[in-house]
Amino acid sequence: RKEVEQDPGPFNVPEGATVAFNCTYSNSASQSFFWYRQDCRKEPKLLMSVYSSGNEDGRFTAQLNRASQYISLLIRDSKLSDSATYLCVVNIGAAGNKLTFGGGTRVLVKP
Amino acid sequence: EADIYQTPRYLVIGTGKKITLECSQTMGHDKMYWYQQDPGMELHLIHYSYGVNSTEKGDLSSESTVSRIRTEHFPLTLESARPSHTSQYLCASSEGGWGNQPQHFGDGTRLSIL
Numbered sequence: 164r165k166e167v168e169q170d171p172g173p174f175n176v177p178e179g180a181t182v183a184f185n186c187t188y189s190n191s192a193s194q195s196f197f198w199y200r201q202d203c204r205k206e207p208k209l210l211m212s213v214y215s216s217g218n219e220d221g222r223f224t225a226q227l228n229r230a231s232q233y234i235s236l237l238i239r240d241s242k243l244s245d246s247a248t249y250l251c252v253v254n255i256g257a258a259g260n261k262l263t264f265g266g267g268t269r270v271l272v273k274p
Numbered sequence: 275e276a277d278i279y280q281t282p283r284y285l286v287i288g289t290g291k292k293i294t295l296e297c298s299q300t301m302g303h304d305k306m307y308w309y310q311q312d313p314g315m316e317l318h319l320i321h322y323s324y325g326v327n328s329t330e331k332g333d334l335s336s337e338s339t340v341s342r343i344r345t346e347h348f349p350l351t352l353e354s355a356r357p358s359h360t361s362q363y364l365c366a367s368s369e370g371g372w373g374n375q376p377q378h379f380g381d382g383t384r385l386s387i388l
Contacts (some may be wrong), residue, residue, distance in 0.1 A: 199336065205381075205382075206382050207364070230373045265316075266315075
């Protein structure tokens with residue numbers, strides 16, 4: 164089993180719709196969680212950190228479920244420019260000494 | 275936003291050549307990383323550094339080597355390039371604790387070995 168798993172998608176989303184997807188992690192001692200966005204043939208860019216109480220940044224909402232060991236990302240009012248691969252990033256290990264990237268979830272927003 | 279620079283952006287070169295991919299950051303970050311990513315595939319950590327004179331191998335075995343003589347500079351070297359080294363190489367840096375700070379990426383070097 165991979166340490167960080169994501170549904171690769173693609174999620175085909177009509178413009179203006181809401182899309183949500185999860186990322187599961189295997190190590191219950193993980194402390195830090197992030198969502199990155201990666202456009203085709205570009206470098207990953209930090210989208211948002213994920214806090215224990217959940218957090219929102221504009222149209223993006225991130226949630227953490229420690230009991231079930233997953234984080235989620237919800238995108239409201241999807242824009243064409245939201246089309247990208249969304250990478251889940253988790254620190255693995257009690258000492259917080261390693262960041263592991265998931266394989267990414269591809270989102271395609273269509274008019 | 276972190277300022278992290280990679281050169282060259284693209285490199286097409288013949289088999290057997292020695293290659294050095296440059297990575298520099300101006301944020302004073304202690305932690306630096308090298309990832310390898312094939313098109314449409316996952317990122318794989320190949321090297322990382324906690325600070326000057328510290329280098330460690332990552333999850334994915336790589337024939338490349340790295341050095342960290344200065345805080346801002348983390349070059350990656352391939353002594354004898356082969357077609358199997360064709361990939362995108364991404365450099366990243368972070369401040370503070372390893373697991374608690376996000377990593378900031380350079381634009382990447384797209385390497386093609388003929």
